[in-house]
Amino acid sequence: xxxxxxxxxxxxxxxxxxxYEGISYVLKKISLELDRGEKVALVGESGSGKxxxxxxxxxxxxxxxxxxxxxxxxxxxxxLNLSQSEFKKIRGxxxxxxxxxxxxxxxxxxxxxxxxxxxxLNGGKISKKDSFLKACEALQKVSIRDPERxxxxxxxxxxxxxxQRVVITMAMxxxxxxxxxxxxxxxxxxxxxxxxxDLMNExxxxxxxxxxxxxHNMGVVRKFAEKVYVIYRGVIVEEGTKNQLFNNPGxxxxxxxxxxxxxxxGDGLPKHNENPPDxxxxxxxxx
Amino acid sequence: xxxxxxxxxxxxxKNNEVQALNKINLIIEEKDCFAVVGESGSGKxxxxxxILGxxxxxxxxxxxxEEQLHKTRNLQQRKLxxxxxxxxxxxxxxxxxxxxxxSLPLRIHKIVKKNELxxxxxxxxxxxxxxxEFMVRYPDTLSGGQKQRVxxxxxxxxxxxxxxxxxxxxxxxxxxxxxxLNLLLKIKMEFNLTYIFITHDLSVVRNIAxxxxxMKKGIIEEFGETKKVFLNPQSIYTKxxxxxxxxxxxxxxxxxxx
Numbered sequence: 261x262x263x264x265x266x267x268x269x270x271x272x273x274x275x276x277x278x279x280y281e282g283i284s285y286v287l288k289k290i291s292l293e294l295d296r297g298e299k300v301a302l303v304g305e306s307g308s309g310k311x312x313x314x315x316x317x318x319x320x321x322x323x324x325x326x327x328x329x330x331x332x333x334x335x336x337x338x339x340l341n342l343s344q345s346e347f348k349k350i351r352g353x354x355x356x357x358x359x360x361x362x363x364x365x366x367x368x369x370x371x372x373x374x375x376x377x378x379x380x381l382n383g384g385k386i387s388k389k390d391s392f393l394k395a396c397e398a399l400q401k402v403s404i405r406d407p408e409r410x411x412x413x414x415x416x417x418x419x420x421x422x423x424q425r426v427v428i429t430m431a432m433x434x435x436x437x438x439x440x441x442x443x444x445x446x447x448x449x450x451x452x453x454x455x456x457x458d459l460m461n462e463x464x465x466x467x468x469x470x471x472x473x474x475x476h477n478m479g480v481v482r483k484f485a486e487k488v489y490v491i492y493r494g495v496i497v498e499e500g501t502k503n504q505l506f507n508n509p510g511x512x513x514x515x516x517x518x519x520x521x522x523x524x525x526g527d528g529l530p531k532h533n534e535n536p537p538d539x540x541x542x543x544x545x546x547x
Numbered sequence: 548x549x550x551x552x553x554x555x556x557x558x559x560x561k562n563n564e565v566q567a568l569n570k571i572n573l574i575i576e577e578k579d580c581f582a583v584v585g586e587s588g589s590g591k592x593x594x595x596x597x598i599l600g601x602x603x604x605x606x607x608x609x610x611x612x613e614e615q616l617h618k619t620r621n622l623q624q625r626k627l628x629x630x631x632x633x634x635x636x637x638x639x640x641x642x643x644x645x646x647x648x649x650s651l652p653l654r655i656h657k658i659v660k661k662n663e664l665x666x667x668x669x670x671x672x673x674x675x676x677x678x679x680e681f682m683v684r685y686p687d688t689l690s691g692g693q694k695q696r697v698x699x700x701x702x703x704x705x706x707x708x709x710x711x712x713x714x715x716x717x718x719x720x721x722x723x724x725x726x727x728l729n730l731l732l733k734i735k736m737e738f739n740l741t742y743i744f745i746t747h748d749l750s751v752v753r754n755i756a757x758x759x760x761x762m763k764k765g766i767i768e769e770f771g772e773t774k775k776v777f778l779n780p781q782s783i784y785t786k787x788x789x790x791x792x793x794x795x796x797x798x799x800x801x802x803x804x805x
Contacts (some may be wrong), residue, residue, distance in 0.1 A: 449586040450791040478792025524799040
């Protein structure tokens with residue numbers, strides 16, 4: 261049935277932070293869905309609530325000043341208010357994450373092999389030697405020619421592109437059902453960015469892993485995603501398939517996002533509306 | 548205006564020798580928007596640092612009009628070329644207010660009298676589209692785009708002839724990016740500036756630069772007018788770079804080289 265096919269279902273999710281200045285409402289009833297193996301993008305600018313959504317899915321927002329409502333259903337189970345010990349079983353095994361800056365995502369004082377060991381332990385008992393071999397094999401698969409050297413290195417000894425390959429491999433080694441990719445290619449060069457996206461595509465396809473891609477770059481969305489949600493100040497303003505969104509954007513904010521990208525045709529820079537409307541007040545557009 | 552003559556630079560990392568720049572020859576003319584493109588490690592930033600006088604080149608020489616520039620420069624020479632860095636979060640001193648950040652070059656280069664400082668800072672902020680109220684704020688209370696505007700205002704304060712922009716927008720959102728780019732173009736016209744624009748974002752280059760040089764591993768792969776290079780790239784590497792641009796329109800895909 262279609263019901264069992266839904267891997268992740270977010271329903272009316274609300275999030276607010278209590279701050280010194282008052283309450284800041286970050287997510288205002290957002291809903292989104294991911295099927296197994298589906299590639300979905302969540303697009304928006306800084307401060308729109310993209311990254312906190314991934315943090316909620318991973319159970320990383322538990323501070324006293326956080327208030328959350330709604331439901332995050334993962335594998336037919338509401339995980340929004342799970343305890344940390346239960347989340348520990350999910351993180352790295354069922355859901356894993358890739359962060360924006362690969363060098364910052366790796367612990368600077370541990371060698372890569374030790375960081376792989378930690379991830380491998382997640383899948384059950386394993387010796388350091390076996391973990392090394394497992395990591396070696398995984399790195400070889402992503403066409404890293406000298407995996408032994410990489411595993412014996414510290415993060416700062418790797419280039420950005422190589423570090424991102426390592427991080428992607430690490431995230432995928434336990435074959436998660438869902439991969440959260442938070443701006444996985446923004447810190448990289450264009451050519452390396454393409455390679456990183458291709459690699460993510462390849463690995464997730466092989467394990468039928470669903471991906472929630474967080475980005476502000478519509479070009480990356482077009483290359484990678486099948487379904488797109490556009491988020492603006494905590495409100496989802498448009499949703500649709502990739503083709504619908506790119507060929508026929510309905511919401512003014514989506515249009516603004518598409519227009520603001522400098523085009524290869526060289527027609528000059530996009531002009532800007534100095535006083536844009538509050539896009540969040542304009543009705544959501546569903547294809 | 549700037550003549551880069553046969554410049555080479557090597558770095559020694561542990562026992563390895565890295566040739567960051569290998570016999571680079573370039574001429575940057577007045578009012579150019581000169582783009583330097585390449586992946587990390589191609590030598591873009593090393594080149595910028597030599598033009599700025601941060602590094603001394605091993606070989607070759609650097610000319611500004613009729614004057615040869617070395618690493619040690621007098622105040623007048625330093626004033627000519629200013630720099631806007633990539634990461635707006637780390638380029639501003641977190642302990643200084645925006646006023647003292649922007650007024651520092653004014654004081655160093657003695658551009659205005661002490662009692663006119665405040666007026667001048669207000670004026671500089673207005674060039675980059677910011678309100679005078681920002682003068683008393685600290686960098687961490689500003690957004691990324693605002694910080695980058697402050698960095699641009701600071702570079703303008705010294706009244707330079709040349710601005711080196713090192714990935715000025717790659718840390719910014721697309722919408723903010725295109726606002727900052729529009730601002731840079733406006734300022735360029737207003738102050739008759741020459742830009743050296745370092746980036747790996749080729750779609751930006753296509754829209755704002757008149758000349759482009761593509762670098763790879765310290766060597767110039769291709770150099771020419773932007774339009775020509777994009778329509779008919781000669782080197783394989785340039786083609787690769789253009790093909791790697793994430794596009795949003797079908798008609799853009801047709802423009803990519805085969």
